[in-house]
Amino acid sequence: MKSRFDYLEEMSIDTEWLRRAQKVVQTSSPGKNTLSNIQNEASECNKCILASTRDNIVFGSGNPNSKLMIIGEAPGKDEDLIGEPFVGRAGKLLDEILFSMGITRDNVYITNTVKCRPPENRNPSHEEIESCSDYLNQQIKSINPTVIILLGKIAANRILGTEETMSDLRQKVFTHKLTKIPTIVFYHPAYLLRSPSQKKNMWDDIKFTLEFIKKNDCKIN
Numbered sequence: 001m002k003s004r005f006d007y008l009e010e011m012s013i014d015t016e017w018l019r020r021a022q023k024v025v026q027t028s029s030p031g032k033n034t035l036s037n038i039q040n041e042a043s044e045c046n047k048c049i050l051a052s053t054r055d056n057i058v059f060g061s062g063n064p065n066s067k068l069m070i071i072g073e074a075p076g077k078d079e080d081l082i083g084e085p086f087v088g089r090a091g092k093l094l095d096e097i098l099f100s101m102g103i104t105r106d107n108v109y110i111t112n113t114v115k116c117r118p119p120e121n122r123n124p125s126h127e128e129i130e131s132c133s134d135y136l137n138q139q140i141k142s143i144n145p146t147v148i149i150l151l152g153k154i155a156a157n158r159i160l161g162t163e164e165t166m167s168d169l170r171q172k173v174f175t176h177k178l179t180k181i182p183t184i185v186f187y188h189p190a191y192l193l194r195s196p197s198q199k200k201n202m203w204d205d206i207k208f209t210l211e212f213i214k215k216n217d218c219k220i221n
C-alpha cells in the first residue's frame with residue numbers, strides 16, 4: 001500500500017518538510033499531547049455531512065509549538081487523498097509565501113476551517129464550519145500561537161464573524177474572539193493561482209504582516 005509520502009513524491013512535492021514536521025509532533029512535549037487527542041476524536045467524527053464523502057480527515061500538520069498558525073478554508077482533492085493540508089500547487093505557493101517571510105513549514109502549524117473535503121471542492125457551508133469549529137478552537141488553544149493568518153474570504157468571514165470583502169480584510173489586524181490572538185487575513189493561495197495579477201498585493205500584505213510582527217515582537221520562528 002502506498003504511503004502519503006509516495007503520493008506526494010509522485011506529484012514532485014518535496015516531502016522533507018512533512019517528515020520533519022511529523023518528527024516534531026512525535027517528540028513534542030507532553031503538555032502538547034492534547035493535539036493528538038483532538039485529532040483522535042476528529043478521526044471518528046461524523047458531526048456533519050462531509051463525513052460521508054471524505055477519504056481522509058485532514059486534521060492539520062506542522063509544529064505544535066508554532067508561534068504562527070495558518071488556517072485555510074477546506075481540504076481539496078489531493079489533501080483528501082493524502083490526509084495533509086495544502087499539498088499540490090496551492091501548497092507550493094504557500095511554501096513560497098512562507099519562504100518570503102523567512103520561515104518554512106517547520107515553523108508553522110497549518111489547518112483548515114473544516115477537516116473533511118467538501119464534494120467537488122465547493123465552499124464549506126456555514127453549518128459545516130460551525131460543526132467543525134470545536135476542533136479548530138481546541139487546536140488554536142493547544143498551539144497558542146502569537147499570530148494567526150487566515151487564508152481567504154471564507155475562512156476570514158466565518159472565523160472573524162464578518163461579511164467584509166477581501167479588500168476590506170487585507171492589511172488589518174483583527175482579534176480572534178475566543179483567544180484574543182492577533183489575526184491577519186491573506187489571499188488564499190488557490191485564488192492567487194487563478195489571479196496571478198494579485199501576487200503584487202500579496203507581497204504588500206506580507207510586508208504589512210512582517211512589520212506588525214517586528215513592531216510587536218511576536219517572534220514567529
Ligand code: SF4
Nearest residue numbers: 045048051116131132
Ligand atoms: S468536517 Fe469536521 S465536523 Fe464535519 S465530519 Fe469532518 S471533522 Fe466532523
